[in-house]
Amino acid sequence: MFSTLPTRWWCIGLLAAFGAAVPASAADVLIAHPETAIDRIDHDSLRALFQGRKRALPNGQRVDLVVLAGGPVHERFLADHVHMTEAQFQTHWKKLVFIGQGRLPRSVASEADMVKLIAATKGTVGYIDAATPHDGVKVLVISD
Amino acid sequence: MTRVTRLVPLLAALGPMAIAMEVPTVDIHGFASQGYLYSTKNNYLVMSQDGSTEYNEFGINFSSDLTDDLRLGIQIFARDLGELGNDQPVIDWAVADYHYSDLIGVRFGKVKQPFGLYNESRDIDLARTSVLLPQSVYTEGFRDAAASFIGIDFYGRLPGGPVGSVDYQLYGGGNSFEDNNSIAQAFEEPVATPPGVTRSVVIDKTRVKYLYGGQIIWNTPLDGLRLGGSLTAVSVHLDGTVTLIIPSGPPPSPPTNIITPTTFALPNLFVGIASAEYTWRDLVLAAEYSRTDGDIIVDGTPVAGINSSGWYVSAAYRFNPWFELGAAYSVYASHREDWSYTDPRSYQEDATLSARFDINPHWIFKLEAHGMRGAALVDRSDNTNDNGSESFDEHWLFFAAKTTVSF
Numbered sequence: 001m002f003s004t005l006p007t008r009w010w011c012i013g014l015l016a017a018f019g020a021a022v023p024a025s026a027a028d029v030l031i032a033h034p035e036t037a038i039d040r041i042d043h044d045s046l047r048a049l050f051q052g053r054k055r056a057l058p059n060g061q062r063v064d065l066v067v068l069a070g071g072p073v074h075e076r077f078l079a080d081h082v083h084m085t086e087a088q089f090q091t092h093w094k095k096l097v098f099i100g101q102g103r104l105p106r107s108v109a110s111e112a113d114m115v116k117l118i119a120a121t122k123g124t125v126g127y128i129d130a131a132t133p134h135d136g137v138k139v140l141v142i143s144d
Numbered sequence: 145m146t147r148v149t150r151l152v153p154l155l156a157a158l159g160p161m162a163i164a165m166e167v168p169t170v171d172i173h174g175f176a177s178q179g180y181l182y183s184t185k186n187n188y189l190v191m192s193q194d195g196s197t198e199y200n201e202f203g204i205n206f207s208s209d210l211t212d213d214l215r216l217g218i219q220i221f222a223r224d225l226g227e228l229g230n231d232q233p234v235i236d237w238a239v240a241d242y243h244y245s246d247l248i249g250v251r252f253g254k255v256k257q258p259f260g261l262y263n264e265s266r267d268i269d270l271a272r273t274s275v276l277l278p279q280s281v282y283t284e285g286f287r288d289a290a291a292s293f294i295g296i297d298f299y300g301r302l303p304g305g306p307v308g309s310v311d312y313q314l315y316g317g318g319n320s321f322e323d324n325n326s327i328a329q330a331f332e333e334p335v336a337t338p339p340g341v342t343r344s345v346v347i348d349k350t351r352v353k354y355l356y357g358g359q360i361i362w363n364t365p366l367d368g369l370r371l372g373g374s375l376t377a378v379s380v381h382l383d384g385t386v387t388l389i390i391p392s393g394p395p396p397s398p399p400t401n402i403i404t405p406t407t408f409a410l411p412n413l414f415v416g417i418a419s420a421e422y423t424w425r426d427l428v429l430a431a432e433y434s435r436t437d438g439d440i441i442v443d444g445t446p447v448a449g450i451n452s453s454g455w456y457v458s459a460a461y462r463f464n465p466w467f468e469l470g471a472a473y474s475v476y477a478s479h480r481e482d483w484s485y486t487d488p489r490s491y492q493e494d495a496t497l498s499a500r501f502d503i504n505p506h507w508i509f510k511l512e513a514h515g516m517r518g519a520a521l522v523d524r525s526d527n528t529n530d531n532g533s534e535s536f537d538e539h540w541l542f543f544a545a546k547t548t549v550s551f
Contacts, residue, residue, distance in 0.1 A: 044309070053301055053311060054246045062212040083367060085426055087462050090505065094550060095271040097173050099256045099264045100217045100237045103207060104171070123212075 027130040028077045031115065031137040033122050037061055040141035043081065049125070050082040052093065052102040057125075065105035066114055066126035073111065077127045081142070174204035177269045179546035185537035186519055187526035189284060190226035192542065199546070200224050201267055203236060215241040221267065225284065226526070228326055236267070237292055248300040255297045257290055258313045258359045259374035260417045260432055267291065273428075273460040273470035274498040275512040275544040279521055280454030280476035281417065281434045288325040289380055293317040293355050308363045316356035325350050331382055331408050333524040340391045345406070347384035353411075354379050361419075372419035380410040406443055413438035413450065426462040431455070435480060453480035460498075470498040478520045485518070488538040492518040507549045514542040 030046065038059050041049075048054040049063065056062050068074035070086070078084050084092065096102025108114050111128040118124045119136035128134060179199035183192040190196035200223065207217030221236030223229040237256050243249040256264040265271040266282055282290075295317015302310045321328070328347035337343045357376030364371060388402040417434040433455040440448040456474035463469065474494040477483060485491055495515040502508050519527075519536040529535045 044303075048246075048301065048309070055243055056246055060245065083423075085462065087426075087465060087468075087502070088423070091271055094173075095265045095268055097171075097207075098175065098203060098205065098219070098268045098271070098550075100205065100207065100219060100239045100241070100251075101256075101264075103209065103215070104173075 028073060028080065028127050029130045029134070030081075030125065030127050030140040030142055031118055031134055032063075032125045032140050033118055034136065034138045035122060036125075036138050036140070038140065039138075040143050042143050046142055047082055050078075050089075050105075051084070052096050062123060063125045064121070064123050066117055066124050067105045067107055068111065068114060068127075069107045069109050073127070073129045081127075168208045168210055170206055170208045172204065172206055173551060175202070175268070175270065175548055175550035177201045177546055177548040179275065179544060181542070181544050183540055183542045185540035186516075186522050188516075188522050188542055191526060196226070198224050198226050199544075200231070201269065202231070202233075203267070213243050215239075215243070217241070223267065228288075228324065228329065230324065232324070246301050248298065251297040251299065252295070254292055254294050255315065255317070256292045257355070257376070258297070258315065259290070259357065259376050259415065260434065261361075261370075261372060261419045261421055261430060263290060269510075269546060269548040270508055270550050273468050273500045273510075274458075274472065274496060275510050275546045276496075276514075278432075278454075278456035278458065278472055278474035278496075279494065280456050280474040280492070281432050283454070283476070283521060285326050285330050285521065288321055288350070289319070289327055289352055289355075289378060293319045293352065295355070306365060308365045311361040311363065312359065314358045316354070318354050319352040321350040327380060328382060328384075329523070329525075331384070335524075337388075342387075342389040344387045344389075345384055346387070347382050347408075349383045351381045352378060353381050357415075368423040370419075370421045372417075372421075374415075374417045374419070376415045378410070378413040378415065380413065382408040384408065409441040410438050410450070411441055428460045429458070431457045451480055452476070452478045466502045468500040468502075470496075470500070472496040472498075476518075476520055488518045488520075488536055490518075490520055492516065492520040492522075494542075506551055507547070509547045510545065512544040512546075514544075516540045516542055 030041065038057055041058060045054060045058050050065060075086050078086060078089050082089065093102060093104055097104055108117055111132045114126045114128055115134050115137055118126050177200055180195065180197050181190050181192045181199050182195040187193050190198050203219055203221045205217060205219035207215060209215050218238040219236040220233050222231045222233040224231045235254055237254050239251045239253045239255055241249065241251045258264055260281055262277055263282060266277055295315060297313055297315040299313045302312065304310060328350050331347055332345045335343060355376065355378045357374065359372065359374040361370055361372040384406055386404045386406045390400045390402065392400045414437045415434065417432055419432045421430045435453040436450055438450040439446050440450065454476040456472055458470065458472035460468060460470035476492045478490045482490060496512060498510060498512045500508060500510045517539055522536060524534050527535055
C-alpha cells in the first residue's frame with residue numbers, strides 16, 4: 001500500500017517526522033578570544049577541557065571556560081563534544097568544586113552574551129551556534 | 145550554573161588603594177544535607193531501629209586563582225552520623241594547587257584522598273544517585289582515615305593518542321584526629337570477656353602516621369569507559385586506655401578496676417581497588433573490587449590479621465531532568481577466604497534501589513531501600529542485649545531518605 005504513494009508524499013512525511021526535531025543549524029562553533037594563539041583543537045583536548053581534566057589549550061595557554069546557562073545549543077554542545085548530558089555536566093563540575101579540584105565555568109544567559117564576554121576577555125573559550133553572529137571572536141576548528 | 149560570589153566590589157569599595165591592587169576574586173560555594181535512616185533490625189550507622197535524623201553534612205568552601213597556575217582553596221565541613229562527627233566543624237580540605245602543565249601539577253596542604261572512583265567525593269551527596277556509597281568498598285568505618293590527608297599530591301594527565309589518556313595521582317602524608325572518629329569507634333567496640341568481667345576501651349588520640357599511594361584512571365578509546373586502579377598504604381596508631389572491671393568477691397565487695405594505657409596500631413594496612421565505569425548517554429554503570437590486608441597490633445603484639453574484600457556492581461539511569469533511578473549489589477567479606485556464609489558477622493550483602501529527584505538545580509531529594517543479609521559492617525556497640533551480649537539478625541531491611549541543597 002505504501003509503495004503506491006507518490007514520492008513527494010514520502011518526502012513530506014519524512015520532513016514532518018524529522019524536520020521538527022533537527023534545528024535549522026545543527027552545528028556549533030568553538031570561539032575564543034581573538035588573541036588566542038592556536039587555530040584548531042582536537043576533539044579529545046576539547047572534551048578534557050570542558051570536563052575539567054585539562055586547563056590549557058594544546059599550546060599550553062591557560063583558558064577560562066564560558067558556558068551557556070542552558071538551552072538546546074548548550075545541550076547539543078555537551079552531547080556532541082563533551083559527551084555528557086546537562087545533568088552529568090552540572091553534577092561533575094559541582095563535584096570538582098566541592099573536592100577542591102575545579103572552579104565552575106562562567107555561565108552566560110545567551111549566545112550574544114557569550115560572544116560579548118569572550119571578545120572582551122583574554123583566555124576565554126566558549127561555543128555558539130554557527131549561525132549566531134560572532135564578530136570580534138576567533139573561531140577554533142575542532143579536529144579529530 | 146552560576147558563579148556565586150565575587151568579593152571584588154567589597155574590596156573595591158575600600159578606596160582607591162584597593163582598586164589599584166590586583167585583587168583575586170574569591171568563589172564561595174556550599175552545601176547542606178539532612179538525612180533520615182531506619183532499619184527493621186540491627187542498628188546500622190546510627191540507632192536506626194528507632195529511626196534517626198543524626199545524619200547530616202554541611203560544607204562551605206572558598207577558592208581563588210592567585211595566578212594562572214596557582215589556586216588556593218579551603219573547605220570547612222561538619223557532619224553527624226550517630227556518635228560520629230556531632231556537627232563539629234573541621235577543615236575538610238585546604239589546598240594550594242600548582243598546575244604546572246596538564247602533564248603535572250601538585251597539590252599540598254590537606255588533600256582529598258584519591259582511591260576508587262568515588263572516595264574523593266564520598267561526602268558530597270549531590271555527586272551521586274544513591275544516598276550511601278556501596279559500603280563494601282567505601283566503608284564508613286574507615287572513612288576518617290580515608291577522606292583526606294595532610295601532605296602532597298602529584299597529579300596529571302598523560303595523553304595516549306589512539307589508546308586514550310591516563311589520569312594519575314601519586315600522594316603521601318599523614319593525619320591526626322580527635323577522639324571522636326570512626327576508626328577509634330571500631331576499637332572501642334566491646335569484645336567477648338569472661339562472665340562478670342567488663343572491658344571498655346577509650347581512645348584519646350588517633351594518628352595516621354603515614355599514608356602513601358597512587359591511582360591511575362585510563363580513559364579508554366571506547367567513549368565513556370574508564371578503568372582504574374588504586375593502591376594505598378596506611379599506618380594508623382591509636383592511644384587510649386583499657387578498663388577492666390573484675391568482681392573481687394561476692395557482693396557487697398566492690399569490683400576491682402584495672403586501668404591500663406594501651407596503644408593500638410594498624411601499622412601496615414594495604415588497600416587496593418580495581419575500578420570500571422561506563423557512561424552511555426543517561427546510563428552509568430560501575431563496578432569496583434577492593435581488598436584490604438594488614439595486622440592489628442596491641443601494645444606491640446600482633447593480635448589479629450585483616451584480610452577483607454568487597455565488591456559491587458551498580459547502574460544509574462536518568463529518565464528526565466528531575467528523576468534518576470539507581471540500583472546496586474554489594475558484597476563485603478571480613479575474611480575473604482571464607483565465603484561459606486556461616487557466620488553473619490563475617491559478611492554483608494546489600495541490594496540497593498535508589499531514587500533521586502532534582503527539585504531544582506540547587507535542591508535534590510533521595511529515597512533508598514536496602515535489602516541486607518549479614519551484619520559484618522554493623523557495630524557491636526549499637527547491637528547489644530540488656531545483658532551485654534551482642535545481638536544480630538541475618539536478614540534485615542534498611543531505608544534512607546536525604547535532601548541536599550547547594551549553591
